[in-house]
Amino acid sequence: MRIISGQFKNRNxxxxxxxxxxxxxxxxxxxxxxxxxxxxEGKKVLDLFSxxxxxxxxxLSRKAGQITFIEKNPISLKTINENIALLNVRxxxxxxxxxxxxxxxxxxxxKAGYDIVFADxxxxxxxxxxxxxxxSSCDILLAPAIVVIEHYKKDELPTISNNLKLWQLKNxxxxxxxxxxxx
Numbered sequence: 001m002r003i004i005s006g007q008f009k010n011r012n013x014x015x016x017x018x019x020x021x022x023x024x025x026x027x028x029x030x031x032x033x034x035x036x037x038x039x040x041e042g043k044k045v046l047d048l049f050s051x052x053x054x055x056x057x058x059x060l061s062r063k064a065g066q067i068t069f070i071e072k073n074p075i076s077l078k079t080i081n082e083n084i085a086l087l088n089v090r091x092x093x094x095x096x097x098x099x100x101x102x103x104x105x106x107x108x109x110x111k112a113g114y115d116i117v118f119a120d121x122x123x124x125x126x127x128x129x130x131x132x133x134x135x136s137s138c139d140i141l142l143a144p145a146i147v148v149i150e151h152y153k154k155d156e157l158p159t160i161s162n163n164l165k166l167w168q169l170k171n172x173x174x175x176x177x178x179x180x181x182x183x
Contacts, residue, residue, distance in 0.1 A: 001054055004030050006061030008087055015052050016079040023051060024120055024150060028172050029058055032148055035168060035179060036116070039146060040064050043115035046107075046140070048100045048131065053080040055118040055148075060089055068094045068114070070103045100131065104138045113142040123152035123174075132180070136162035145182040150175060 001023060003011045015023055024032075032055070033040070041063040047056035050071040060067055067089075069080050077097050084093050096103055100121070117135060121127035128151035135147055147164055151157065153176050159166040164180040 001052060002026065003058060003061050005033065006058070006063065008057065008061040011061075011087065013052060013054065013057055013083045013086065014079050016073070016076045024054055025172070025175075028150065028175055028177060029054060031170055031172065032118075032150075032177060033058060033062065035170070036146065036148075040116065044068075044113065044142070046070070046114040046117045048103075048117065048119040049121045050080055051076050051120065053083050055120065056093075057083060057087060057089075059116065059118075060087070060092060064092075064116075066092055066094070068096065068107075068112075070096045070098070070100050072097060072099050101134050104134050104140065107140050108138045112140055114140055115142050115145055117141070117145065117147045118150075119147070120150040123155070126155060128152070128155045129157055132157055132161050132164070132178075136164045136180075141182045143182045147180040147182075149178045149180070151178065152176070 042065045044066045045059045045064045047069045050069040056067040119131045153174050157178050165183045167181045168179040170177040
């Protein structure tokens with residue numbers, strides 16, 4: 001997989017050798033970052049269900065200030081750490097090896113705050129909606145935060161969830177990308 005733009009443009013990153021990981025396509029990543037355009041620089045970013053870390057590394061390439069990756073799959077965790085070393089960005093990265101929904105509670109207790117949250121959950125069990133509801137009920141968003149959730153086209157997400165309001169919705173085949181803003 002290749003970084004699309006920014007400081008690491010055209011650099012390859014590793015992908016997990018696992019059938020459980022569904023990587024975000026280059027087309028979808030480009031669309032996400034086109035929508036976010038200049039909103040990344042210097043921001044604190046949370047990458048949930050990180051997989052390879054592609055969304056977080058794309059944000060780092062575009063001068064995000066700090067990235068926190070949350071992933072529980074051991075193969076994906078190994079890949080994220082290899083990619084951190086490959087790009088030499090250890091000082092800007094935190095990796096949390098645990099369940100995403102449990103981690104959001106932990107981050108709330110630690111009073112962590114994020115400007116941008118990426119969530120790319122598996123397309124099963126309504127996890128995208130559960131994740132959105134959990135994010136919107138936790139106190140981890142720094143206003144005016146942006147939450148980007150990649151999900152299956154049949155998963156209907158609410159237009160409003162607590163303090164989050166749907167801002168844009170993009171369709172890419174079986175994949176939808178919902179952009180929420182902190183209100």
